[in-house]
Amino acid sequence: MTTTPARTTAGTAPALPHWESTPEDLPGAIREVKAAIRRRIEASGRTVDEVFAVIESRVRERVAEIHADRDRGESVWPVIDYADIENGTVTAEQLAKLRRRGCLVVRGHFPREQALAWDAGIVDYVEGNGFFESYRGPGDDFFGSVGSKPEIYPIYWSPAQMEARQSERMATVQSLLNAQWRHESDGVTWFDPERDSLYPDRIRRRPPGADSNGLGAHCDPGTLDLWMTESYQRAFRHLFDGSVEDYDPWDAAHRTAGPQYPGTTMCSAFRTFQGWTALSDMAHDQGVLHTVPIPEAMAYLMLRPLLDDVPDDDMCGVTTNQVFPASERWHPLLLEALSGIPDVQAGDSVWWHCDMIHSVAPVQDQQGWGNVMYIPAAPWCERNERYAVSVRQAFLSGSSPSDFPEEHYERTWPDRFAADGLNTTGRRGLGLE
Ligand SMILES: [Fe+2]
Numbered sequence: 001m002t003t004t005p006a007r008t009t010a011g012t013a014p015a016l017p018h019w020e021s022t023p024e025d026l027p028g029a030i031r032e033v034k035a036a037i038r039r040r041i042e043a044s045g046r047t048v049d050e051v052f053a054v055i056e057s058r059v060r061e062r063v064a065e066i067h068a069d070r071d072r073g074e075s076v077w078p079v080i081d082y083a084d085i086e087n088g089t090v091t092a093e094q095l096a097k098l099r100r101r102g103c104l105v106v107r108g109h110f111p112r113e114q115a116l117a118w119d120a121g122i123v124d125y126v127e128g129n130g131f132f133e134s135y136r137g138p139g140d141d142f143f144g145s146v147g148s149k150p151e152i153y154p155i156y157w158s159p160a161q162m163e164a165r166q167s168e169r170m171a172t173v174q175s176l177l178n179a180q181w182r183h184e185s186d187g188v189t190w191f192d193p194e195r196d197s198l199y200p201d202r203i204r205r206r207p208p209g210a211d212s213n214g215l216g217a218h219c220d221p222g223t224l225d226l227w228m229t230e231s232y233q234r235a236f237r238h239l240f241d242g243s244v245e246d247y248d249p250w251d252a253a254h255r256t257a258g259p260q261y262p263g264t265t266m267c268s269a270f271r272t273f274q275g276w277t278a279l280s281d282m283a284h285d286q287g288v289l290h291t292v293p294i295p296e297a298m299a300y301l302m303l304r305p306l307l308d309d310v311p312d313d314d315m316c317g318v319t320t321n322q323v324f325p326a327s328e329r330w331h332p333l334l335l336e337a338l339s340g341i342p343d344v345q346a347g348d349s350v351w352w353h354c355d356m357i358h359s360v361a362p363v364q365d366q367q368g369w370g371n372v373m374y375i376p377a378a379p380w381c382e383r384n385e386r387y388a389v390s391v392r393q394a395f396l397s398g399s400s401p402s403d404f405p406e407e408h409y410e411r412t413w414p415d416r417f418a419a420d421g422l423n424t425t426g427r428r429g430l431g432l433e
Pocket of ligand 1: 218219220358
C-alpha cells in the first residue's frame with residue numbers, strides 16, 4: 001500500500017498528489033487531494049464555485065430537456081432498430097440523441113425467438129447441472145439482499161452467453177457504441193473500437209411474483225481512485241485545471257491503462273458502455289433499469305465534493321469497496337433526471353455510458369420474467385488486454401472470472417461452452433489470436 005503520495009511534476013499549475021494504490025489514511029488523503037485540486041483550479045484564475053457553476057448550468061439544461069421530453073410523452077431513452085445499425089441507416093439525429101443521452105435501446109438486436117431460446121438454454125444448463133441444489137448463497141454483498149433463491153446467477157460460460165458475446169450482431173452494435181468515443185489523441189490509440197474483449201459477466205433471472213428492493217442510484221467507473229490516481233487525474237484534467245469547458249465525457253484519453261483501487265464492486269475492464277441483452281419481455285414499470293441520461297453528470301459528481309458545504313474529509317459519500325452513490329443529499333438536481341427504459345422485448349439490448357448514474361427500480365409482485373445477460377462494450381485496450389489473461393484462464397477452466405466472487409460452479413459442468421466453439425471474434429476477444 002502506498003502511504004506517501006507521489007507528486008505530479010508536469011506542467012506549471014500546482015501539482016496534484018496521487019496514490020497509485022489505496023491510501024491507508026483515506027480521510028487524510030481525501031483532505032489532501034481536495035485541497036490540492038482546489039489550489040490547482042484557483043491557479044487558473046477561476047474559483048471552484050465558478051467552475052462548478054459551468055457544469056451545473058450544462059446539466060440543468062439537460063434536465064430541462066428531459067422534463068420537456070416527458071411532458072411531450074416522448075421516450076427519454078433513444079431507441080434505434082438493429083436493422084438500421086446493420087444497414088448503416090441510423091440518422092444523424094438518432095446519433096445526436098445517443099450522444100446527448102448517453103444511453104440506448106437497440107430494438108431487435110437479436111430475433112426474439114433467438115433470445116427466448118437462449119433463456120431456455122440457460123435454464124437447461126443450470127438445472128441439468130444441479131445448480132439450484134448446490135447453490136451456496138450470494139457470493140458477494142452487492143446483490144446480496146435477494147434472499148435464498150438467486151436472482152443473479154453467478155454463471156459465466158453457458159453456450160447462450162458465449163454465443164451472444166461472440167456474435168456478429170453484438171460486434172456490430174459494440175462498434176457503433178465505441179465509435180461515439182474519441183479513441184485516438186496525442187498520437188495514442190487508447191482503444192480499438194473494432195475489437196471487443198468479451199468481458200464475462202453474470203445472468204439475472206427474476207421470476208414472476210418477485211418482490212425486489214431494486215438498487216439505489218450509483219455509478220460504476222471507480223471510487224476514490226477517480227480523484228486520486230495519476231491516470232484518472234489526467235483523464236479528468238479539464239475539471240481540475242480551470243478549463244472545464246473542454247471536458248468531454250466521450251474522450252477515452254488516459255482511461256484505458258491506469259490502475260484501479262480494488263473492491264468488491266470493481267470492474268477491471270474499461271467499458272465504453274455497460275449493457276445487457278433482454279432474455280424476456282419486460283414492461284417499463286416492472287422494476288427495470290433507470291439512468292440519469294446525462295453523460296456530463298460525471299463532471300458534477302467529480303466537482304461537487306469540492307464545494308464548501310462538504311466536509312473536508314468527505315467525497316459526498318464516495319469511499320473504497322462500496323459503490324459510488326448518487327444521493328438526494330448531494331445530487332438532487334441529477335436525480336430529477338432519473339429515467340427508466342421503455343418496454344423491452346426479448347432480444348432487445350440496453351446500453352448506458354460507463355460513467356452514468358443508474359439504478360434499478362423496486363418492484364412488488366413482478367408481472368412476467370425479468371431476465372437479462374450482462375454484456376457490455378469493453379473494447380481492446382491495455383487494461384482489457386491485461387484482464388484478458390485471467391479471463392482466458394477462467395474460460396478454459398470454467399472458473400468465475402477474477403472480478404467476481406470465487407464461486408466456480410461451472411468447473412465440472414460438461415456442457416459449458418468449449419474452446420472449439422470459438423469463432424474469430426471469440427478468439428480475438430479472449431486474446432487467443
Ligand atoms: Fe451498476
